[in-house]
Amino acid sequence: MTSTGFTKHAQDGMARSGVITTPRGEIRTPAFMPVGTAATVKAMMPESVASTGADILLGNTYHLMLRPTAERVAKLGGLHKFMNWDKPILTDSGGFQVMSLAGLRKLTERGVTFKSHIDGSKHEITPERSMEIQELLGSDIVMCFDECPALPADRARIAESMRLSMRWAKRSREAFGDRPGHMLFGIQQGGLEQDFRQESAEALREIGFDGYAVGGLAVGEGQEAMFSTLDFATDMLPEDKPRYLMGVGKPDDIVGAVARGIDVMDCVLPSRSGRTGQVFTRMGVLNIKNARHMDDPRPLDENCSCPACQNYSRAYLHHVFRSQEIISSMLLTWHNLQYYQDIMAGMREAIAAGRFTQWQADFHAGRAQGDI
Numbered sequence: 001m002t003s004t005g006f007t008k009h010a011q012d013g014m015a016r017s018g019v020i021t022t023p024r025g026e027i028r029t030p031a032f033m034p035v036g037t038a039a040t041v042k043a044m045m046p047e048s049v050a051s052t053g054a055d056i057l058l059g060n061t062y063h064l065m066l067r068p069t070a071e072r073v074a075k076l077g078g079l080h081k082f083m084n085w086d087k088p089i090l091t092d093s094g095g096f097q098v099m100s101l102a103g104l105r106k107l108t109e110r111g112v113t114f115k116s117h118i119d120g121s122k123h124e125i126t127p128e129r130s131m132e133i134q135e136l137l138g139s140d141i142v143m144c145f146d147e148c149p150a151l152p153a154d155r156a157r158i159a160e161s162m163r164l165s166m167r168w169a170k171r172s173r174e175a176f177g178d179r180p181g182h183m184l185f186g187i188q189q190g191g192l193e194q195d196f197r198q199e200s201a202e203a204l205r206e207i208g209f210d211g212y213a214v215g216g217l218a219v220g221e222g223q224e225a226m227f228s229t230l231d232f233a234t235d236m237l238p239e240d241k242p243r244y245l246m247g248v249g250k251p252d253d254i255v256g257a258v259a260r261g262i263d264v265m266d267c268v269l270p271s272r273s274g275r276t277g278q279v280f281t282r283m284g285v286l287n288i289k290n291a292r293h294m295d296d297p298r299p300l301d302e303n304c305s306c307p308a309c310q311n312y313s314r315a316y317l318h319h320v321f322r323s324q325e326i327i328s329s330m331l332l333t334w335h336n337l338q339y340y341q342d343i344m345a346g347m348r349e350a351i352a353a354g355r356f357t358q359w360q361a362d363f364h365a366g367r368a369q370g371d372i
């Protein structure tokens, strides 16, 4: 029987290090998942993503059901074969993207009907259909179908939305069935409200999941509100299962979330911002399109092992960005993903060695420098 599971190796304060086991491989936690929305991490070959240290990447039900369709991906051997990535894949359930991307949405107890943002065709996602799509894709970690309310929202709206998501979580669990080797994660909702977060956590615990996501955050509430919510919401989730904070974030968001007990995160930021010239380094953030880089012979970050830092100058990266050359997106995305994975590796080591507090201090001190 192929097994899945979560083993905690060490804890330092609220921060944990460990491993999620799946038949397609182990995921060292704390982990960052690069986002491969439409069966590709944009501007990256899969082997390049693997070389950064990523143990898992992320796909999306919403995008893949519209194009090329889940049935076509299944017929072609599933998402892993389709995109040539043989390590674990987590797929989101579609609710969030429907609300943020699709047109003409209708939300009912049954699910959501919407018009495709690609060709205007009509579609429906229900908890049952979301589970079917994620099974057709063959993802290793499946997310419950939920509704993530846009903030700010009043308490009544947040409670109503959270309770709908909990009914959908039950239906997701029932539709998922018994699938050895695959994991189903529940998603806690409840906005920034402690009582609703508690009610949601209890509902999810009652149903029982292989992992628990903190949903409904990174939707414009800001870092302070996100951290103060995590200060109480994370610990409401079972401590012996992985905790996944969805859609986060900037490097300092990620460090703060791990310090509050989060094990897994995903964010489009390192890949998307790489395409816009935004570069994350140990010394802070820079934008390569700035003229001050035009004659700079130095690498982005001399402590970085990625090809951009090993083989190219800031002047070159400035040039190819300004010239809108394809290699610009490739090198800057690669660098940002490598930097994110280096942060995760540094935190895993520090937590295991019981020196996470010192690691955090060094992390923040390193970014406090002036012009980089």
Ligand SMILES: CNc1nc2c(CC[C@H]3O[C@@H](OC)[C@H](O)[C@@H]3OC)c3nc(N)[nH]c(=O)c3cc2[nH]1
Binding pocket: 035, 036, 037, 058, 059, 060, 091, 092, 093, 094, 095, 096, 097, 143, 146, 147, 148, 187, 214, 215, 216, 217, 218, 219, 246, 247, 248, 266, 268
């Ligand atoms: C950015 N902030 C944020 N993203 C969020 C996502 C999408 C991440 C997904 O969206 C794609 O990128 C936009 C990524 O591909 C990712 O896949 C898991 C969420 N998904 C669900 N099902 N429920 C939530 O409560 C939720 C909250 C979020 N907050």
Ligand SMILES: [Zn+2]
Binding pocket: 300, 301, 304, 305, 306, 307, 308, 309, 310, 334, 335, 336, 338
């Ligand atoms: Zn680099």
